[in-house]
Amino acid sequence: MTIRSIVSIAGKGLLGAAALAALTGTARADVLDDVKAHGVVKCGVTLASAGFSAENNAGKREGFDIDLCKAIAAAALGDETKIQLTPMDLKTAFAGLPTGVVDVLTHRFTWTQSRDVGGLKFPKIMFYDGQGFIVTKKSKANKLADLNNATICTLQGSTSELIVASYFGAHKMKYKIVTFASAEQAWDAFIAKRCDTLINDRSGLAARLAKLPNRDDYKVLAETVSNEPIGPIVAQGQTRWEDLVRYTLNALVAAEELGVTQANVDAQKSSQNPDVQRLLGVSGDFGSKLGVSNDYAYKAIKAVGNYGDIWDRNVGPKTPLNLERGRNALVANGGLMMSTPIR
Amino acid sequence: MHVRKMSRATLVERLPGWIVQALLVTAIAWLVIRGVANFNANLKALGVSAGFGFLHSQAGFQIAQSLIPFGPASSYWTAIVVATQNTLLVIVLAGAVSTLIALVVAFGRLAPPGLVRGASAAYVEVFRNIPVLLQILFWYASAIALLPPVSDSLQFGGALLNNRGLFLPFGSAPHVEGFDVAGGIAILPELMALTLGLSIYNSAFLAEIFRAGILSVPRGQVEAAATVGLAGWRAALLITLPQALRVALPAAGGQYQILAKSSALAAAIGYPDIMQIIGGTIASQTSQVLEAMTLVVVLYAAINLAIALAVGLANRRLLRREGRAMRVRPSFPTALK
Numbered sequence: 001m002t003i004r005s006i007v008s009i010a011g012k013g014l015l016g017a018a019a020l021a022a023l024t025g026t027a028r029a030d031v032l033d034d035v036k037a038h039g040v041v042k043c044g045v046t047l048a049s050a051g052f053s054a055e056n057n058a059g060k061r062e063g064f065d066i067d068l069c070k071a072i073a074a075a076a077l078g079d080e081t082k083i084q085l086t087p088m089d090l091k092t093a094f095a096g097l098p099t100g101v102v103d104v105l106t107h108r109f110t111w112t113q114s115r116d117v118g119g120l121k122f123p124k125i126m127f128y129d130g131q132g133f134i135v136t137k138k139s140k141a142n143k144l145a146d147l148n149n150a151t152i153c154t155l156q157g158s159t160s161e162l163i164v165a166s167y168f169g170a171h172k173m174k175y176k177i178v179t180f181a182s183a184e185q186a187w188d189a190f191i192a193k194r195c196d197t198l199i200n201d202r203s204g205l206a207a208r209l210a211k212l213p214n215r216d217d218y219k220v221l222a223e224t225v226s227n228e229p230i231g232p233i234v235a236q237g238q239t240r241w242e243d244l245v246r247y248t249l250n251a252l253v254a255a256e257e258l259g260v261t262q263a264n265v266d267a268q269k270s271s272q273n274p275d276v277q278r279l280l281g282v283s284g285d286f287g288s289k290l291g292v293s294n295d296y297a298y299k300a301i302k303a304v305g306n307y308g309d310i311w312d313r314n315v316g317p318k319t320p321l322n323l324e325r326g327r328n329a330l331v332a333n334g335g336l337m338m339s340t341p342i343r
Numbered sequence: 344m345h346v347r348k349m350s351r352a353t354l355v356e357r358l359p360g361w362i363v364q365a366l367l368v369t370a371i372a373w374l375v376i377r378g379v380a381n382f383n384a385n386l387k388a389l390g391v392s393a394g395f396g397f398l399h400s401q402a403g404f405q406i407a408q409s410l411i412p413f414g415p416a417s418s419y420w421t422a423i424v425v426a427t428q429n430t431l432l433v434i435v436l437a438g439a440v441s442t443l444i445a446l447v448v449a450f451g452r453l454a455p456p457g458l459v460r461g462a463s464a465a466y467v468e469v470f471r472n473i474p475v476l477l478q479i480l481f482w483y484a485s486a487i488a489l490l491p492p493v494s495d496s497l498q499f500g501g502a503l504l505n506n507r508g509l510f511l512p513f514g515s516a517p518h519v520e521g522f523d524v525a526g527g528i529a530i531l532p533e534l535m536a537l538t539l540g541l542s543i544y545n546s547a548f549l550a551e552i553f554r555a556g557i558l559s560v561p562r563g564q565v566e567a568a569a570t571v572g573l574a575g576w577r578a579a580l581l582i583t584l585p586q587a588l589r590v591a592l593p594a595a596g597g598q599y600q601i602l603a604k605s606s607a608l609a610a611a612i613g614y615p616d617i618m619q620i621i622g623g624t625i626a627s628q629t630s631q632v633l634e635a636m637t638l639v640v641v642l643y644a645a646i647n648l649a650i651a652l653a654v655g656l657a658n659r660r661l662l663r664r665e666g667r668a669m670r671v672r673p674s675f676p677t678a679l680k
Contacts, residue, residue, distance in 0.1 A: 150523070157626065166403070176407060177405045179407070
């Protein structure tokens, strides 16, 4: 081998490595500054989940998760239309957040310890969910114990995979699992009878069933096998951005607690209640300290309403999903949802 | 002007070659060092890389198909081994099946005009021109839709066939037990569909490669074989094929590499391969996306390099055998001189 050919081969290899390294670009500067500079909030959302993130007949994406994205854009930029929605699956979402493809995931991902420690930050739980199993009524399975030896379809890499393993393991039940790269594939395989059951968040199952013409042929077993605290996700190490997202979401819940709604938020600006005044930025400097306009919460509530408004509009009893508030009711009403004090 | 340009050119030419090359190497090395440093700095800044320590932790999930014992208590490392074996299994199966089909079709296309030749040509044209992903999805959907549920399993001897897979009597006889089939070994519908899809698609290309190889064998070889009483399939197998392979092997090697890479389309139907388990489940369970994706890249590169190496070695052997044959043959080109 001549020197020339060695150099040529080594050169090609090194160039490839250099290109790969260069592709990773530079680390992200401050996300809040980025968002302001570009005038847009980039949100990663579910591909299609009725009530949470799905295109309406006009081709516009709407839902619970989309409203959270709008609230963040209204708070950060004063304009809820300045959003860019990227439908992402689990793989692209977790890789896209730290690299800056998106600024925040207003998605359906569960807050877990390994995700948190692994570089993803969950500013606030916005949906207390739990996982359940769906079966066909024909299967005659009425409780989880009836699912011994069942074949289970689920989304790969989801918390469901681990829940199934630990639940069936703990109860000495046998099972077979088929995991799919997307929730759609898993659902299609279940409907095609590749599996006896499918496990997912109960809200996700409700969203799927809402779109099924023969939904009466299916039922969701009563047992909830896990706690799934769900909320938007930001990248680790972006404290200013994380704070803004957290206190925007917090304001939505606080607004419901204080009776501030999308309909009455303008009138509430002249409220004498000091809590409402601080929430809406009439007094205090809570917004300015977050690096945005002092009335950021007013803008978010004006754009999408309070937590209850968002719930009712997208997933509540008047929608096809018909979800009860349940765990997601305010603490005052026996649920788990509460705001941290704006003080 | 002209003269000055010339002299400048000669100045560069007069520089010893190694200086130019040393400069090039330095420049590239600098790029790489900066790139790697940048990469590491970014990882640190993002706080997303915790290294490969997680490999020894408990995986906590189940895998649909494993050639070695695997359960939620096994480590991530074992999961990676299982996923790699699953990928290799489908590559080997699809490689073998597609080769067999391709040989039949290649000889079929060279048969005298008629039904066999027409059918072979149609086979190539149809399956070569439909995207392989579509074919895999088709076989998968068909397998699930057409096969009966567990309770109405089809029986072939001791084997059971239903929409949960093909259950072969191995060790113990497969039998329906509640939701599921117990005993025997299971061939999942995902494995069937992926093997079928990859085999059929790649066999169409391989058939054309083999046909080119067969056509490169001089007619005289077959005629010579006939004079010593070798005809039909024996001549094809003993005389034509070994010589055809010499021409076909390099291109066929490339096709096997394409097959190996497209096995990652397993992701479309939930077959638990490298891409699914490492790039999917492990990446998200651990949040170590960069480490997991690095593993995926390294594994696929290793598999493809191994195929390239195997084809290269086989090719060298073929050429050496050919060389020996050449020596005993009368030296035709020399005679021409």
